[in-house]
Amino acid sequence: MLKIENIDAYYGFIHALKDFSINIEEGKIVTLLGANGAGKTSTLKVISGLLNPVKGSVTFNGENLLIYPPEKIVSMGIIQSPEGRQIFPQFTVEENLKAGAYTRKDKENIAKTLDKVYDYFPRLKERKKQYAGTLSGGEQQMLAIGRALMAKPKLLLLDEPSLGLAPLIVRDIFRIIEEINKEGTTILLVEQNAYQALSIADYGYILETGKVVSEGSAKELLGNSDIKKAYLGGN
Incomplete structure (x- = not known):
């Protein structure tokens, strides 16, 4: 459905995304995990047309998104719920x-x-x-x-939906995200709450300083001892 290949993107002199590639299959929940500054929101901005990469490609159902302005990308069915609610x-x-x-x-x-x-x-x-x-x-x-x-999204981009919320509210929000997906909406979920995100996702990518450093099914990532230690507070 959405394919990002070998993207390099900058904010001024800051190299925000480095040879960055991900793939989102239709009907799935895919999550991007990582600390602040890892490149998660930069990825959403590239998809939405708000940050222009200097190299690489972004395609949505076979169409080149990089030639379109943000308003056209919205009309194609890529809709974002931004960090901070706005x-x-x-x-x-x-x-x-x-x-x-x-x-x-x-x-x-x-x-x-x-x-x-x-x-x-x-x-x-x-x-x-x-x-x-x-x-x-x-x-x-x-x-x-x-x-x-x-907006009836084909691809829903969720940027930090759990940020600053009480645990009971977070549980409700994630349950509803699952429901939305089960009814046919593909979701790209950007989250710092790695355990919560992987508990509902099909596939995950872990980012560090603009690079994908690990990827796999949510089940694989949850079972990886190194990832547990680094991102999930496990031993």
Whole structure:
């Protein structure tokens, strides 16, 4: 579905991604793991057209993404729920969600998608007339994911969905991410919570300073003693 091959990308003089390659198969959850500065968010920016690599290729269903601006990439079905949520605090919950559907041509089906989002996140339905800025952190994260789903993504990019949330809320968020995937949405999950990410992912890549240093099925990575020690707090 999505293939990144031999990418080099820079922020100014900082070499953010180095000969970087990953592959995302349709219908799967793939996770990118690593510390701050490893290149996880840079990868999402390359996919979204917000960071232009100096070499390499990015293809989505056989099409070269590097020739397109970000708005065209969104219209192709690659939708991101960004780190830090970036909701519109002065809009209501429902206004935020409807804003996520602005690129859609099938306006007659937007109400059906809204109902589906409320099925995933009943708390948002309870607060649909409430200003988004008054929501808790967990509710704002639900809103950010729900807003992304309103665009009917073919590939959903999730950037640190558990960041700053209480463990019980994290468990709810990851359960819903699994549900979204089971209903047909391919997901690229960027996470610092390695154990939680690998517990729902099909495949994982571990990044260090812009390079893939390990990859494998989630089960393989969870069972690897070196990876447990470095990323999962195991012995």
